[in-house]
Amino acid sequence: MTGRTRLIAVTLLVAALAVVLALTGVGAERLLLLNLVLVYAVFAVGYDLAFGVAGLLSLGHAAFFGLGAYLLANLTLRAHWPFEAALLAAGIGGGVLAAAVGGVALRLTGIFFALVTLAFGQLCFILAGNHLRAWTGGLDGISGVPRPVLFGLDFASDRLFLLYTAVVFAILLLVAARLRASPFGQVVAGIRLNPVRIEQLGWRTNRFRVAIFAVSGFYAGIAGALQASLLFFASPQIIEWTTSGDVLIMTVLGGAGTLFGPVVGAAAFELLRDELSRLTDRWYGLLGLVFVLVTIFAPGGIMGGAGRLLRRARP
């Protein structure tokens, strides 16, 4: 199989698996978890477009995620937009904010870029919590965020909503795959590896960086909107920098720079959180420990480690 057919096959398989799981025996308490995995997988796949492909370490993605959540909540509840239009607007809002932040912050590189995005993210956190109360509900957030209704089908139950998230996830994963393989994606990857050379080849490196950062923000906005719909709640808590830390951890845990790594990472993060919290109250610390061990001993994350094992088994 070529790369592309394999990709489409795997994506359809994942989506189909989610559909089967949704319609059959999965226990109700697992449905929320699976929904969360898919929502965060969208977030992490988008995050990795900036981090893994373009090499941009952002600590401000929580702001794009949060903007998506609040846009969806406001547009559906107050402006009475249809859900899909609001979802799209949430993505575009995240993308525009990311383009604005990127346009300013991408004058810097490395750790300074990371710190500027962190400061922007926290700025949005303070704004949402204290200053834009009319729009964000302040520290109370906005509750009662709706679930979608499409073609007369109400996705209000977790079971049906899983179908919805699976479809959105599959579409966005395929788009990300196309984007990585496209000439645009190749230039962006080249900028990560050798910015000077790409500049000398005549590409405006900064435009490409801002563009991929905006796409990454679009994914974050969609994920934030889906999360708000899933939990019926848009909370200012999700804008705090720890959310940016979480998505970074997921991406690295699964394997940054690979298409499926962030998906695996998001699943591992949420499953570990869920499983460990059943076994012990100490799950958060154990998660930290797992993360530290993976970072030290498996540089490519779970996907990298699995790849090495496969190669060793098949010399």
Add this chain to the structure above:
Amino acid sequence: MNILIIGLSLAAMLFLLSAGLTLIFGMGGIINFAHGSFYMLGAYGGFQVIDSTGSFWLALVLAPLGGAAVGVLVERLALRPVYNREPFVQMLLTFGVILILEEGVRAVWGLDYKDVSAPAVLAAPVHVLGATVSAFRLFLIAFGAAMAALLFLVLEKTPVGTVVRAASADPEMVRALGIDVGLVRTGVFAFGTGLAALAGAVTAPLFPVELGMGFGVIIDCFVVVVIGGLGSIKGAVAASLLLGLVRAGGYGFAPEWVDLLSYCLLIAVLLLRPHGLFGRQRRLA
């Protein structure tokens, strides 16, 4: 007068916190996100010592030692194996360390917040120049100033300081001279985390000691460290004073806008003078 005292005491706390962070950065380029967690660890450690022995002063000795010991473990077990990888990997590891430290604190001290009262000697307000001010805050200011002077002397005037500065400027050369750079790195990291724990212990009477108290603080630290110039102790002193006074003044006029202002300041400095307002070079002290 009171605003001045509050501003200066805030500056003292910010300095203690960010001095450690900036030293650690200057040493190995490590952005230690877990710094706030060491601050929390110090606050809980201080609470524990005061709770068991009743002595605030003993807490000021034991809490930083505890913070430094945990710092040694973190540096040796987590950071050392990845010094040769991309710089962001060390930062990632400090994310993991946050989770572990938060969990450790929750396991030992539980979920409810702790109250620490100021030592009896400093509990009563005193009268200075016709104003009534908190004696504890005055002590905090003196303590911060003394620590700044001490740090400065150690780094600039002692052989240990010379080795630390040299090892951050050119580790290969220092290694060639027969000095164990690894040991210096561990020492600086432990010293920095010890300072964070000290800040937690000494300010424990001012704030509720609770889980998650390190999350907000770490951002303030970044503001100070960046404005002062990454790796610069002098800059950290100046930036702490600036930020402490601006905050104390701002809380009087427009409390809602203070945090916003400091983040805007951080962004502006990063964009316009990424090496800080004070001093262009990146070196210690």
